[in-house]
Amino acid sequence: PVIDAVNRHLEKNKSTLTQTEKYIIADHMRAVAFSITDGVMPSNEGRGYVVKKLIIEMSDILLRANIKKPQVSNFIDVVANIMNKTYPEISKKSSNIKNIIDSVENAYIKVRKEKMPELLKSVKKSLTNSNKLGELFFSFRDTHGLTIDTITEILSTISVDKNILDTAWKQYHVLMEKQKEQSRASSKMTGDVFIESDLDLNVPKTKFLGYEQTSANLTLLKLFKENQEVDFVEKNDKIQIITDQTPFYAESGGQISDTGYFRANDNEIRILNTQKTNDIFIHLGIVEKGTFKKNDSVQGSVDNIRRLSIIRNHTATHLLQAAMREILGTHIAQQGSYVGEDRLRFDFTHPTAVKKDELNQIERKVNDFILACDPIVIKNLSLDEAKKEGALAFFAEKYGDIVRVVVAGNYSKEFCGGTHCQFTGQIGLFKIISESAIAQGIRRIEAVTGTVALEILHQQEDLVEQLAKKMKSSKEEILPKLTLQQKRLKELENQLASQQWQNIQETINNILENKKSIKNIDIISSNFKNLDMNLLRKISDSLKKKSSSSIIILGSHTKDSASLLLAVTDDLIEKGFKANELILEVAPLINGSGGGRPQLACAGSSEPAKI
Template sequence: MKSMGLNELREAYLSFFESKGHLRLKSFPLVPKSDKSLLLINAGMAPLKPYFTGLQKPPKSRVTTCQKCIRTGDIENVGKTLRHGTFFEMLGNFSFGDYFKNEVIPWAWEFITEVLEIPKEKLYVTIYLDDDEAYDIWTKKTNIDPKRIFKLGKEDNFWEIGQGPCGPCSEIHFDRGNEKVETVEEFLKAADEDRIVEFWNLVFTQFDKDEDGEYNRLDSPNIDTGMGLERIATIMQGVNSIFEVDTIKSILHEVCKNAKVKYGENYKNDVSLRIITDHVRSVTFMISDGILPSNEGRGYVLRRLLRRASRHGRLLGIEETFLFKLCENVINNSKFAYPELEEKKDYIKKVIKLEEEKFDETIDSGMDILKSYISEMKEKNVKVLKGSSAFKLYDTYGFPKELTMEILEDENMSVDLDGFDEEMKKQRERARNAREKSNYMGADDSILNKIPSEIETQFDGYNNTELDSKVSLIVSDEKFVDKFKGEGIIVTDTTPFYAEMGGQIGDKGCIFNDKFKAEVVDCKKSINGKILHFVKTVSGEVAVGERVTLKVNSSIRESICKNHTATHMLHEALREVLGEHVHQSGSFVDADKLRFDFTHFSALSEEELRKVEKIVNEKVMKAMEVNTEVMSIDEAKAKGAMALFDDKYSKEVRVVSVGDFSKELCGGTHIDNTGKIGLFKILTETGVASGIRRIEAITSFKTIEYVEEKNDLIKNVASVLKCSDKDIITRLESQILELKEKEKELNSLKNKLAGSAKDEIINKVQELKGIKVATGILRDVDAGALRELAEEIREELTNGVVVLASVAMDKVQFVAMSSKSAVNKGIHCGNIIKQIAKIAGGGGGGRPDMAQAGGKLPEKVQEAIEFVNSIIEESVK
């Protein structure tokens, strides 16, 4: 048996299946495309679902991939066991209605025994108990000993998820032991004990399970295989754990260096070392695919993994940020298979470092919150922390449950784990409900997904805005119809209409012939790539097969083109001003404006925004040519063309070049010269998520309208201020100074009024149970003056309590102050304020010697103040 490194194994597998006529595809991004059932890609076949369902035509009927995957279902076990991990790579070979069992079984055996040279006496095979066809092929087309094949039931060897395509499977297993297994019972026992491990699953998708549970044979059965790269690496390298595989072990050793500990000497340390090793692999790949830390969805998964790894670094005694350094090891180990890691190295490190620093702040905040919980529990003589409180620490502050439990243990306290689990369950249900429901393949069940594959539309709209074509399909009321009038969808052989894609909205216009006219209100692509014209009939009716003219609204198209080209220029200008970590995160382009989301970690200053705007306008004024070329993806990248973070590109791509300034891969429509943009203006710059900023901008006539509106506003302001445009600032500054002086005078008068009220309040002081009580109601006295007055009265009373109210602008302010001697007799200002504020429609509280509150019912102030004496009578014993 060969000893092969993980990278060597990956290449051997992909090369082998290329030799069998398979197209090698690069790994798809971890972010699913058009699949609402998945948060992250979790299996090799997941991104290929549209090919299996027929929604999309595969680039070839035979495909092989090594797919990046993330699974977090067993995250709590990661580190505790030797086999659990969140990130893994899945090797697979797939047939979309091409070959079947007769080919894949012998190929699998050839790869295992001849390429990997695994001894036949170390291998076992399981098949579905009713799959005699697979048994015959295994025994007749390979040289496996039939005694090493075991037939198992549905639970082990049949793949299905509800309704839809399904079928039996055949699993290949490796025996780590030496004793021969002769019965199914012995085999299952050895598998349960992890002596025999499954490493390759060949799924034969040959049935379609209907609503009645019937299994109907598919006309074109498929092959879907999956072999965990890390798992086969453990076998080939003769190790028992994925953490001992060459590339992963390299990361683990780096963690050990940082922590100054040895692996294998202490179980708790080993758990932390494994968690950090696994999680840093996951976060590095996730960030390289454009995922950023956030509090929801896949961003939350990323944040959770980062914080869990950081937390275990602390447990190992690593106080400084360190994960951002470890990711270099991950990148160096995997960059040959995944070059995007090297390309985005600086960006990945920056995201990790910022999140580590943020976690340092939040974990300290969490410690403060936990200390306050402990203090409160001691006061109330409570020994168990509420599950909801522990979950708040976990969910809001990233404070691991285990850490909360450890700290509480030191205080002889514990956590209500059932309550915590209940809160966790609620959160998972919320996440599940937030994920849109779909069929098993992750696509909405729609008539649009059933458009026959032979119906294709050629887009011919880059240079044309009008052409003749034939109606090939009509959809109305979720049905295919031969003819219609009203609202519906028309599909034609060719079209000049651009379908919404890449942030650019679909074209508008009309479709017509001699007896029919319809307004095209939108143009979109279905999941299976069909171009759909959404129409409203103006007159007549149309039938399938008729010739029609399709005409794009050229003025709207031109405005969209200007804004789209401007987004490319904005992207490059941002990179010049802010740095090359800036990447497009999303965009929206219509006829009125453009919106551009990009990766950056702080708000842009006014100076930075001005620089960006100036760069774009300089390029506009230079009237640079905008050229589009079609070339291979490799050629495009060699020429320096930028690609989106998570897009999957075909072999040939369109490269849009704005002079020698900007070069991007883009399938959208553009102007041919930047001079047509006229003028570019940034309207707003805001944050939309952690590490994601958004700019909204306008071009051309919209910019002129904007300037005219601002000009009108300036003229109106000048008219109101009775000055010229250039004197507006001077006049405003002068008026602000005047207002401040008037405000000072007003406050002085209010304070004098408050001062004059002092004597009146003191003259009305009552004595209750040996305590002097001063109350009063004032008008238009601010909170600060009210506090000062209360403090002065308290000083004069020496042994008493002061409760004052002020009514201003339909709102009420209350303040209460008490001397130490009064507090010792039972007075608590916080309790007094709480009760009287409630009467006036407000709330508040405070310390025994001072408290304040607000209220919303001025008409209740007298009643509230009169209630003070009753509270004092009850309080003083």
């Protein structure tokens, strides 16, 4: 059925594909549909990178068949219909899946359109340098995302020596393999303190007490100093400690670890971090007083004030997801999180920026949950039972046969191994501080709770009071007064621009008289001080009206910046001179960058001396 849908689109667009390419689209489409439905969003890392790559490969096949508009998302309905009985979730989420695919495909089409001419120009400059060609292939594949087929298609338009091309592709594969090795190395788990070490961790699993208590008597089973096991430690030693049991939460699931102290009489170890590997907890700390030896008994005490701040943020993260699913839709799925003592961060699937009024609704809803002071209920269920109850799971986590489910009221139910409040009311206050994009189809909200939220509100109130004092007005009058001042400022700016334009018009003829001609092409250039880009455009338009077969280059500089405008007359565009290509040659001369259209392009730099 997917291939039939592809054939219909090909017939409509009068295009053709090989049978292999059709099968590729069909297979990729199914994989993308299931992945996004399960919460794997297109990104530049891990499984998300694979999904993004599959969408781009489908898009690239259709683009090379001369189908210029986004088409990939049109095949989602076919997959949804096929799988409707056995996997109805695809149909339920089809609209969101289409938006995500369109976002990736539109971005790729834009990059492909911009980067193909740039690659062609770069290749032409390096036709005899195989290493440089290999580096170009790698850069445009890895950094800009052009497919191998597209790069090959570009190469087919020019003549490249076969031996040089073969060597260039070998260089490409060397660079790609090196990049893969670096990626594999960086993807190794960093949460395990002793990863790839020779330390002996042959001890029983640590019993975690932190759900019920924040202090306990512990036995020091193993001591490590400078990655070597030792029998005793003394003041100022930086150490790792394994105990028989612990109230200290080890960093996992996005929640940071507990800190605190181990104490025995007058001896003291400050615990700075807690990690775990294979359910063995490793406490990292520094001896601040006295000495300790293996098998000593100590009192372990978590920094309770810090722990309370962390659990407020963690429980608030659950309430945030519940509020977002209610207000934005059930397509919202967690893609990552950070729970610290000072703030929380929640990454989630959503195709567009969350609007200000939506953020306000979400914030109000979370605070409603807090005011309800609902109990937080912890359940230990089998994995199947938890799923049947509708508990939400984070796709990147691995779960055992028995899972811990955290329930708040009748609105939040999630798999979670973190520490939490006993009642939602303990959070106190919830305040969103930012919303942003971190990848295609993935957004991020950062927020604060409790006294940190209150402090931010105090800071904002102080800022408003200072502003009112500066403007010699009441708080209520700030906005009207500011609006009036902006209006006056705009009027003055317009007057200044008008005066500047009158002065410049008198020099237009002088600029034209100083033009230089090269092979029947006029190069018209001039440099100005403190002119904005709008005025440079007006000057360019005026010069174009009075000239033909011309390339116009105008510069402007201030104390801290430089701007370039490059324009090309229509007759030269027809001969292959394009402003958006020429600016790529000129901009590096001022250590800047830019872009634009064939008729007009701009560039900027922070080095005015180079203008």
